[in-house]
Structures are given as structure tokens and as C-alpha cells.
Amino acid sequence: AQTVTQSQPEMSVQEAETVTLSCTYDTSESDYYLFWYKQPPSRQMILVIRQEAYKQQNATENRFSVNFQKAAKSFSLKISDSQLGDAAMYFCAYLSGSRLTFGEGTQLTVNP
Amino acid sequence: GAVVSQHPSWVICKSGTSVKIECRSLDFQATTMFWYRQFPKQSLMLMATSNEGSKATYEQGVEKDKFLINHASLTLSTLTVTSAHPEDSSFYICSAQQPGQGFNSPLHFGNGTRLTVT
Numbered sequence: 344a345q346t347v348t349q350s351q352p353e354m355s356v357q358e359a360e361t362v363t364l365s366c367t368y369d370t371s372e373s374d375y376y377l378f379w380y381k382q383p384p385s386r387q388m389i390l391v392i393r394q395e396a397y398k399q400q401n402a403t404e405n406r407f408s409v410n411f412q413k414a415a416k417s418f419s420l421k422i423s424d425s426q427l428g429d430a431a432m433y434f435c436a437y438l439s440g441s442r443l444t445f446g447e448g449t450q451l452t453v454n455p
Numbered sequence: 456g457a458v459v460s461q462h463p464s465w466v467i468c469k470s471g472t473s474v475k476i477e478c479r480s481l482d483f484q485a486t487t488m489f490w491y492r493q494f495p496k497q498s499l500m501l502m503a504t505s506n507e508g509s510k511a512t513y514e515q516g517v518e519k520d521k522f523l524i525n526h527a528s529l530t531l532s533t534l535t536v537t538s539a540h541p542e543d544s545s546f547y548i549c550s551a552q553q554p555g556q557g558f559n560s561p562l563h564f565g566n567g568t569r570l571t572v573t
Contacts, residue, residue, distance in 0.1 A: 443489070448498050
């Protein structure tokens with residue numbers, strides 16, 4: 344079974360600074376997708392960024408980028424120029440077929 | 456973009472009663488929908504996978520007689536919590552898989568339902 348691990352229960356960053364959230368996963372499959380979801384206090388799950396395992400190039404979405412290391416099974420999220428609205432719980436997730444497995448989450452605080 | 460509507464957003468019910476939660480895909484047909492449960496400050500745990508026109512597949516440890524799932528159409532799945540007890544109080548979230556985009560089609564989430572059993 345696939346497992347996803349987020350080793351940082353909480354992280355904080357100063358506004359306008361950069362922060363990196365860690366995620367590792369375990370799988371024996373070669374075809375899968377990885378995601379970062381943001382869950383603000385409203386509890387709505389918001390897709391931040393996705394990465395296809397077969398792509399070597401790291402995905403980027405504006406201020407959000409990932410460092411995907413397939414051999415190491417690592418998938419970290421970098422948030423640049425952090426904004427107050429980035430404060431939320433962030434979940435790393437692994438998708439293979441229809442099954443989406445989430446990590447434990449990292450609570451990000453952005454300090455003004 | 457694809458929208459998934461979940462209703463109600465919050466519900467309070469008395470112990471022993473049943474409550475139904477609806478999950479609708481508004482602008483696409485979802486052959487597969489998923490139900491998750493989330494306790495405060497914890498991750499989302501998959502409860503069951505709902506396939507249109509067939510029985511749901513439940514995760515280990517989830518009581519299928521307590522959490523009844525029906526997926527009668529391509530746009531609607533329902534989760535009924537039967538004989539609810541206070542320990543069933545939680546946040547329930549559905550997601551729908553948008554087909555036609557490959558093996559790993561994207562998932563779209565509803566806004567969730569906060570259930571409180573008194």
C-alpha cells in the first residue's frame with residue numbers, strides 16, 4: 344500500500360519570505376500523480392499543484408513550485424513570496440488510478 | 456472548471472437518527488465518487504469508493520451498514536449515516552473523478568459537511 348509522510352506538523356514563515364514543506368511517499372508503482380492541496384479554515388480542499396511521475400521537470404504554478412525527486416520518493420513544496428492568504432493546512436497526496444492517499448498535513452502560519 | 460456540490464454544509468442530528476449527505480457533480484458526469492472523513496486537525500481518511508450503478512467499495516474498518524452509500528446517477532452520490540452516535544460527529548468530504556482524462560483523472564472536492572450528533 345502507498346503511504347505518504349509529512350514530517351512537519353507545523354511550519355511558520357514571515358510574509359514575503361520563502362518556505363518549503365516536505366513530503367515523502369512510498370510506492371512500488373511507476374505511474375502515478377502527486378499533489379499538494381491547501382485546506383484553509385473553510386475546510387475547502389484547494390488544489391495547489393500537481394506533478395506527473397513520468398515528467399522529470401518540476402511543476403510550477405506562480406509562487407508555488409515543487410522539488411520532485413522520484414528516486415528518493417520526495418515531493419516538497421516551495422512557496423515563494425509568502426502571503427497572509429497562504430496560511431492553511433497543506434496536504435501532500437498520492438494518486439494512482441482512482442485512489443488518493445493523503446499525508447498527515449502541515450499547518451502553515453504566515454507571520455506579518 | 457469542474458464543480459462538486461455537497462449538501463448540507465452542516466447538520467446537527469440527535470443520537471439514533473439517520474442523516475443523508477449529498478454529493479453532486481454539477482458540470483460533468485462522475486462515474487466514480489469518493490467519501491472521506493476528517494477529524495479535527497487530522498488528515499482525510501478514505502471511507503469508500505462509490506461507482507455509479509454498482510455497490511460501493513468500503514475501506515477496511517468502515518462499517519458498510521452504518522455508512523450507506525448510493526450512487527444512483529452519474530451526477531449524484533449520497534452518504535447516509537444510520538443510527539448516528541456522537542462518535543460519528545466529524546467532517547465528511549466527497550470528491551468526484553472527472554473521466555476522460557486518462558488513468559489518473561483529476562479529483563474535484565465538495566465543500567464538506569460538518570456533522571454533529573447530540
